Amino acid sequence: AQSVTQPDIHITVSEGASLELRCNYSYGATPYLFWYVQSPGQGLQLLLKYFSGDTLVQGIKGFEAEFKRSQSSFNLRKPSVHWSDAAEYFCAVAGVNNDMRFGAGTRLTVKP
Amino acid sequence: NAGVTQTPKFQVLKTGQSMTLQCAQDMNHNSMYWYRQDPGMGLRLIYYSASEGTTDKGEVPNGYNVSRLNKREFSLRLESAAPSQTSVYFCASSQIAKNIQYFGAGTRLSVL
Numbered sequence: 001a002q003s004v005t006q007p008d009i010h011i012t013v014s015e016g017a018s019l020e021l022r023c024n025y026s027y028g029a030t031p032y033l034f035w036y037v038q039s040p041g042q043g044l045q046l047l048l049k050y051f052s053g054d055t056l057v058q059g060i061k062g063f064e065a066e067f068k069r070s071q072s073s074f075n076l077r078k079p080s081v082h083w084s085d086a087a088e089y090f091c092a093v094a095g096v097n098n099d100m101r102f103g104a105g106t107r108l109t110v111k112p
Numbered sequence: 113n114a115g116v117t118q119t120p121k122f123q124v125l126k127t128g129q130s131m132t133l134q135c136a137q138d139m140n141h142n143s144m145y146w147y148r149q150d151p152g153m154g155l156r157l158i159y160y161s162a163s164e165g166t167t168d169k170g171e172v173p174n175g176y177n178v179s180r181l182n183k184r185e186f187s188l189r190l191e192s193a194a195p196s197q198t199s200v201y202f203c204a205s206s207q208i209a210k211n212i213q214y215f216g217a218g219t220r221l222s223v224l
Contacts, residue, residue: 009152032210043116043202043215044155090154098162098209099170100145104154 002027002095006103013081014111021076021106023065023091032094033074035065038105039087047089050074061085086110114138118203118216125193125223133188133219135203143209144186145170146178148199149218155202161186162209193223 003026013019025031032051036044048059055067065076074091091103119134137144142163147155147170157170159178167178175197177189186205190197200220204213 006154034212043217044204044213045215046212049212092155094210097168098143099157099160099168100210100213101157101171102147102155104152 002031002093002101004091004093004101004103006089006091006106008106009104010107010109012109012111015083016080019076019078019081019085019108021089021091021108023074023076023103024072025074025091025093026072027093027095029096031074033065033067034092034094035059035063035074035076036090036092036102037061037087038090044090047076081108081110083110083112116203116205116214116216118201118219120219121217122220123222125190125221127194127223129193129223130189130191131193132190133201133203133221134185135187135216136185137203137205137214138184139205139207139214140183141205141207141214142183143206143211144180145204145206145213146176146186146188147202147204148172148197149202150199158188158201160209193221195223197221198223 005024035047050067116137145160146158161167161180164183203216206213
């Protein structure tokens with residue numbers, strides 16, 4: 001079965017600094033990959049997705065992610081973090097059986 | 113513009129009690145999902161319904177049952193609640209399987 005690993009449980013960055021959240025996946029075929037964001041007490045909202053084509057995908061709120069098949073990675077990036085980006089971020093991969101696997105999440109704290 | 117609606121928002125049960133969590137979507141989506149979210153474990157798929165009339169087990173189905181009542185509604189039942197089922201439960205839907213999922217606001221369940 002497919003799986004997702006997010007190696008960083010918690011990351012702290014200063015406002016205005018760049019951000020990279022790591023995601024590694026395990027899947028036998030071409031994966032469908034997603035990044036979601038969750039604010040406290042809320043459901044999840046899609047940031048961006050990769051199905052095929054250009055390996056650099058743009059999402060909402062200035063986020064982007066790069067699919068690297070050779071490294072089985074789909075890392076999320078943002079050039080300049082805003083205080084409102086503080087949240088929990090989840091990487092996910094869709095499986096061959098139409099199910100979905102999520103990583104354990106990375107909690108982002110933004111320092112003023 | 114309701115999207116995915118979950119009821120109730122909060123629930124406290126005693127061990128051994130039963131209850132049903134309700135989920136309805138108004139986006140004419142084909143696929144629906146139930147997840148549980150526990151600290152440090154991300155979202156884990158309990159059951160999903162790739163299309164009306166079908167249901168399948170996810171990662172953690174034990175202790176739960178589901179019903180895809182119609183295209184709009186997908187309920188999750190706990191027949192005999194256990195403290196290990198204390199969690200936040202999320203329902204999600206997508207146009208088709210493997211596509212973008214839209215999440216409800218969640219149900220916080222405590223089993224004493």
